[in-house]
Amino acid sequence: MAQSIESYYMEFLRCARCSHDFEYENPLYRxxxxxxxxHxxxxxxxxxxxxxxxxxxxxVSFGINHIPIDQLPTNYPLLIVLYDPSKLPKGGDKRYGQCPFYMKFDENTKLTFKAVESLLGKISLAIKPIINDKQWQSIFSDSMTRKIFSLLNSQYIDRASRLKVVEAIRSLGEHMCIDFILCCQNSEQLTDNLRSVIGVQHGQFLEPAMQEIVLQSIVSFLKDHSALSNKHLVHSVVLQVGVNDPNVIQPSVNRIVNLLSGASCFQVQRNGDSLSMKLKSEFQNYETLRRFYISSEQWSSLLYGDTKHELSMQSIIDKLSTPDSFSQAIQRFTNALKSARYASDTISYLEPCFKILSKFGVPNNVEQHLSNNNQQDDSNWVTITQQLGCADIVLRYLIDFKHHLHH
Ligand SMILES: [Zn+2]
Ligand SMILES: [Zn+2]
Structure with a gap:
């Protein structure tokens, strides 16, 4: 019998095509x-x-892998979310005996395949107590839950899929790193300050895509112009974004400018009666500006008045992550935990894990890896096991860390 799971999470545990809940007992629903x-x-x-x-x-084409999809292995890590693992068959040949691809592997590859599977299974076990407990559930944002489940929804029997898995692990790693940083901030205070700066009710805001364009325009504009008045900046950005009706966008641009200045990104100078502002040097590039380490939930409640847009805010933040943003976050992580006086052995334990996580699966490299046939790439089994091992350690620490904060 499957164990009971809160309904929200069942979304991740049913068939993408027919929506039937996954089951072990009935082989048709594995x-x-x-x-x-x-998928x-x-x-x-x-x-x-x-x-x-x-x-x-x-x-998305799966023909390129020359793998008949009805010969793919069952996803046991997902079943572990649903079932007590002791009720599932043990051992590779028992689990994958019906999978010709697994059976064709040499003994070594079978072992590494099993190692990846059991590391994913460990992640399933780590999240089980959380997703089944109403009090605990809130320690993960929706986007964190999605990142974990998208990792559990991984195929790794072929090389191209393994590259995607390494990318998914890295993305989860960066997300967890930022989550640690956010835990060390006084989030309520931060939200209150930013709200009072915006000085508006939590009205409807621009759609996220437009908001990103506005923000980009502000930054590119400020790069070319040293000091501007608030009004001049708003006016210029409205023109640059170039929508049909500038009146529609002006209040929103105004709000973003106010938000940025409230987040003390600007240096304000008083020239007689007028104020002029320029970006502080440390914020003079898009990446650092966008990464205030305000959580996607906070962005959502700031800009929309509720947390319902958390996922779309997170997708913007994800799009903005650069190959360097993870290593910048690691630096911030170390400083944040030090100043929160969290045990230094934790930092020295987690920092190397984050460094390993950030090293592989850099998004822009994946396409490159796929197009060249060089076998020395991130798809090798050693990389993926090492990455998963680190992700598992960090995830357990993060859960523990958040648990302490809640009590
Ligand atoms: Zn189905
Ligand atoms: Zn698909």
Missing amino acids: PITLPICG TMCRQCIDIIRNQTKCPQDQ
């Missing part, structure tokens, strides 16, 4: 994850679509 895109479907649906070349959910 989960199978597609290569590359990571997970029940065996029944996989059998139905097996002659297609693209995932019906997102049209």
Whole structure:
């Protein structure tokens, strides 16, 4: 029997095509994850679509891997979220005996495949107590939950999929690093300050995509112009964004400028009656400006008045992450924990984990890796096991850290 799971999380534990909950007892409803895109479907649906070349959910082609999808292995880490692991078969050959790809592996590769599977299973076990406890659930934001589940929805039997997995681990790693930083901030105070600076009710704001354009315009404008009055800046940005009706966008641009100045990114100078402002040198590039280490939940409640837009705010933040942003976050992590006087052995334990996590799966490199056939890339089994091991350690520390904060 499957263990009971809060309904919110069942969204991640049912077939992407027919929405049937995954099951172990009935082989037709065992989960199978597609290569590359990571959609997970029940065996029944996989059998139905097996002659297609693209995932019906997102049209991502899985034909390129030359793997007949009805021969892919069952996703046991996902089943561990649903079942007591002692009720599931143990050992690679028992679990994957029906999977020709697994059976074709040499003994060494079978062992590493199993190692990756059991590390993912450890992550499943780490999150189980949280997703089944109403009091605990809030320690993870929706975007954190999604990142964890997208990692659990991983296929790793082929090289191209493994590159995607390493990318997913890195993204989760960066997210956890920033989560540590946010834990060390007094978040209520931060939100209050920013709200009072905006000085408006929590009205509807620009759609996130537009907001990103506005922010980018502000930064690029301030790079070229040393000091501007608040009014001049707003006016110039409105023109630069170039929407049909400037009146629509002006109040919102105003709010972003106010938000930025309240977050003390600007140096304000008084020239007689007028104020002029320029960006402080440490904020003179887009990446640092965007990464205030305000959580996506806080951005959402600041800009929309509620946390319902947390996921779309997070997707903006994700888009803005650069190859360097993770290492910058690690630096901030170390400083934040030091000043919060958190045990220094924790820092010296976690910092190297974060460094390993940031080293592989850099988003822009994945396409490159896929296009060249060099075997020395991030898809090798050693990299992926090392990455997963680090992610598991960090995740457990983060849960523990948040648990302490709550009590
Ligand atoms: Zn299905
Ligand atoms: Zn898909």
